[in-house]
Amino acid sequence: xxxxxxxxxxxxxxxxxxxxxxxxxxxxxxxxxxxxxxxxxxxxxxxxxxxxxxxxxxxxxxxxxxxxxxxxxxxxxxxxxxxxxxxxxxxxxxxxxxxxxxxxxxxxxxxxxxxxxxxxxxxxxxx
Amino acid sequence: xxxxxxxxxxxxxxxxxxxxxxxxxxxxxxxxxxxxxxxxxxxxxxxxxxxxxxxxxxxxxxxxxxxxxxxxxxxxxxxxxxxxxxxxxxxxxxxxxxxxxxxxxxxxxxxxxxxxxxxxxxxxxxx
DNA sequence: CATATGAATCGAGGAAATACGATACGATGA
DNA sequence: TCATCGTATCGTATTTCCTCGATTCATATG
Numbered sequence: 001x002x003x004x005x006x007x008x009x010x011x012x013x014x015x016x017x018x019x020x021x022x023x024x025x026x027x028x029x030x031x032x033x034x035x036x037x038x039x040x041x042x043x044x045x046x047x048x049x050x051x052x053x054x055x056x057x058x059x060x061x062x063x064x065x066x067x068x069x070x071x072x073x074x075x076x077x078x079x080x081x082x083x084x085x086x087x088x089x090x091x092x093x094x095x096x097x098x099x100x101x102x103x104x105x106x107x108x109x110x111x112x113x114x115x116x117x118x119x120x121x122x123x124x125x126x127x
Numbered sequence: 128x129x130x131x132x133x134x135x136x137x138x139x140x141x142x143x144x145x146x147x148x149x150x151x152x153x154x155x156x157x158x159x160x161x162x163x164x165x166x167x168x169x170x171x172x173x174x175x176x177x178x179x180x181x182x183x184x185x186x187x188x189x190x191x192x193x194x195x196x197x198x199x200x201x202x203x204x205x206x207x208x209x210x211x212x213x214x215x216x217x218x219x220x221x222x223x224x225x226x227x228x229x230x231x232x233x234x235x236x237x238x239x240x241x242x243x244x245x246x247x248x249x250x251x252x253x254x
Numbered sequence: 255c256a257t258a259t260g261a262a263t264c265g266a267g268g269a270a271a272t273a274c275g276a277t278a279c280g281a282t283g284a
Numbered sequence: 285t286c287a288t289c290g291t292a293t294c295g296t297a298t299t300t301c302c303t304c305g306a307t308t309c310a311t312a313t314g
Contacts, residue, residue, distance in 0.1 A: 041251030124168030
């Protein structure tokens with residue numbers, strides 16, 4: 001009989017009860033629209049990092065540059081699986097690669113990647 | 128008639144052709160086993176960050192503490208959706224909450240979260 | 255040019271994450 | 285205590301992601 005969960009109107013009336021001048025607060029909240037590009041870029045990076053296999057690859061590349069077949073051993077996974085992970089890491093800007101003969105060598109793109117990994121580790125430590 | 132893609136043996140023989148002493152390299156690669164806990168913790172954090180809505184929530188919390196109904200307006204999404212996102216962010220240790228009356232107020236848990244967001248932004252900038 | 259080899263791409267099936275209505279919970283106040 | 289309201293959880297339909305065999309591509313070598 002009442003309004004359903006899905007109506008954002010519920011949120012509006014809630015704010016109207018919460019503030020003396022709700023209009024201003026609502027306008028402020030609605031203005032929090034980080035540029036689509038920014039959010040999408042961050043999302044790409046974090047999605048690429050949010051996978052156990054890919055975190056293991058980065059952990060290996062932290063030690064030294066590796067070619068594809070070496071990472072196959074690190075992950076103990078078939079070639080196509082490893083190649084797919086590497087593509088995602090590259091698209092996110094987390095690793096770079098160079099070709100030498102028939103081999104592709106992968107390395108971490110930037111020290112910022114180390115920082116990301118360390119920060120995530122630190123955050124999860126005290127949860 | 129030949130070995131298939133899925134056999135990791137392929138990778139082993141590749142390394143045997145690549146190195147004079149492949150055994151040592153293989154042993155080194157296999158030893159790259161970051162502790163299960165470490166990887167899982169990082170994975171949780173990055174998975175939580177790898178979602179557009181949740182990035183927008185963090186962007187809002189960067190400005191000020193918000194209660195649930197305010198974040199409903201930021202995301203323009205139904206209440207249950209917002210609550211689910213907030214739970215994930217909490218479980219990952221990215222936000223904390225306090226209750227005041229019937230309201231739950233959310234805030235960013237640690238400045239490390241700002242650093243994560245900024246680093247991801249910087250990385251994706253030059254891809 | 256034919257063959258071998260390391261890597262990249264494609265496509266289908268399965269697994270995991272997400273969205274959201276329905277419902278339950280906990281605090282407030284009449 | 286009953287109604288209201290902000291929030292949390294549940295169940296499930298949908299979407300997205302992942303895996304991996306098959307195939308293709310590129311380079312090297314006989």
